[in-house]
Amino acid sequence: MTKPLLEVHNLRKVFKKADGSQHVAVDDISFHLETGEIFSFLGPNGAGKSTTINMITTQLTPTSGTIKIAGRDIRTDPINARRKIGIVAQYNNLDRGLTAFENLVYHGRYFGMTTQAAEQRANELLADFGLSEWRQDYVKSFSGGMAQRLKIARAIMHRPQLLFLDEPTTGLDPAYREILWDHVLRLNRQQQTTVFLTTHYMEEPERFSDHVAIYQQGKIRALGTIPELRQLVPAASIVYATVDAVTAPLLQELNQQPFIKEILQKDEKNLAIFPNTDDQILQQVLPIFEQQPVKLENIRLSFASLDDIFVHVTEHPTEMEVKAHA
Numbered sequence: 001m002t003k004p005l006l007e008v009h010n011l012r013k014v015f016k017k018a019d020g021s022q023h024v025a026v027d028d029i030s031f032h033l034e035t036g037e038i039f040s041f042l043g044p045n046g047a048g049k050s051t052t053i054n055m056i057t058t059q060l061t062p063t064s065g066t067i068k069i070a071g072r073d074i075r076t077d078p079i080n081a082r083r084k085i086g087i088v089a090q091y092n093n094l095d096r097g098l099t100a101f102e103n104l105v106y107h108g109r110y111f112g113m114t115t116q117a118a119e120q121r122a123n124e125l126l127a128d129f130g131l132s133e134w135r136q137d138y139v140k141s142f143s144g145g146m147a148q149r150l151k152i153a154r155a156i157m158h159r160p161q162l163l164f165l166d167e168p169t170t171g172l173d174p175a176y177r178e179i180l181w182d183h184v185l186r187l188n189r190q191q192q193t194t195v196f197l198t199t200h201y202m203e204e205p206e207r208f209s210d211h212v213a214i215y216q217q218g219k220i221r222a223l224g225t226i227p228e229l230r231q232l233v234p235a236a237s238i239v240y241a242t243v244d245a246v247t248a249p250l251l252q253e254l255n256q257q258p259f260i261k262e263i264l265q266k267d268e269k270n271l272a273i274f275p276n277t278d279d280q281i282l283q284q285v286l287p288i289f290e291q292q293p294v295k296l297e298n299i300r301l302s303f304a305s306l307d308d309i310f311v312h313v314t315e316h317p318t319e320m321e322v323k324a325h326a
């Protein structure tokens with residue numbers, strides 16, 4: 001078996017708050033990433049995702065625990081670690097006193113690219129991310145979306161082995177999201193770049209991840225492939241129903257049915273119904289809606305979405321059993 005590219009053991013970060021109390025942002029987590037995998041680290045705001053990334057990328061010192069990249073401890077060999085990684089951070093860490101072109105070329109040169117190779121790749125990436133027109137403009141004049149595109153271009157400039165994407169598509173329109181993923185998947189396929197993604201858009205991990213970790217209050221609650229994580233929700237297939245307005249009597253009636261395990265009200269119109277059985281479930285559920293004074297706008301049977309898995313796991317905050325990758 002090959003050695004994992006990234007190994008995290010018993011990682012912990014405790015911050016001191018202004019009032020002198022302590023806040024445990026990362027609470028003794030362990031996991032590893034194989035070369036070439038796409039790993040999604042999902043969690044609510046404040047779960048500790050960025051803190052974890054900042055420690056792995058040597059920007060923040062852990063309180064305790066070890067992190068190894070390609071078998072080498074990042075504390076004893078931070079330069080080796082930094083050479084292997086690319087980061088799209090959440091905040092704007094571009095050099096505001098340089099032009100867009102210079103930001104990319106200097107980054108490429110720092111990572112050992114020749115001037116010619118760096119300039120060529122910078123021009124290609126500026127074109128792909130719709131920034132050629134602003135090539136010689138200073139970054140301080142860029143809008144949030146433009147800066148985000150340039151941050152992504154810079155992170156992939158030197159074709160890193162391990163790419164951290166901390167909410168990379170926030171502020172990007174759908175066309176640029178596709179361009180980002182096109183580049184990331186190309187790096188992943190062509191040179192086995194390992195990807196560590198955090199995002200609040202569930203469709204990205206659903207489409208691209210090999211493994212997903214659900215993270216909450218500094219702890220990994222669940223970790224596995226999406227089919228493995230699906231085993232954590234009360235039923236693998238869910239009835240998704242949309243009505244004009246969810247009413248209390250409708251919920252009461254549904255709750256009384258022996259073939260229904262659990263109901264998740266997603267919003268005022270949408271329900272996710274976890275059945276006890278996959279057998280003829282739509283035929284059993286439909287009459288309940290027909291008996292109620294509600295208008296059924298849509299009903300379908302589908303595998304549990306990552307969104308539903310996420311909600312279920314974070315609403316049942318005990319340590320979950322799927323830890324295939326820990």
Ligand SMILES: Nc1ncnc2c1ncn2[C@@H]1O[C@H](COP(=O)(O)OP(=O)(O)OP(=O)(O)O)[C@@H](O)[C@H]1O
Nearest residue numbers: 015016023025043044045046047048049050051052
């Ligand atoms: N430098 C710091 N000093 C004190 N507390 C901090 C510091 N950095 C982060 N925290 C706290 O640690 C917790 C985790 O923050 P972190 O930014 O890692 O969360 P996150 O999962 O990335 O959230 P989001 O999805 O909002 O980006 C939060 O409660 C945050 O307030």
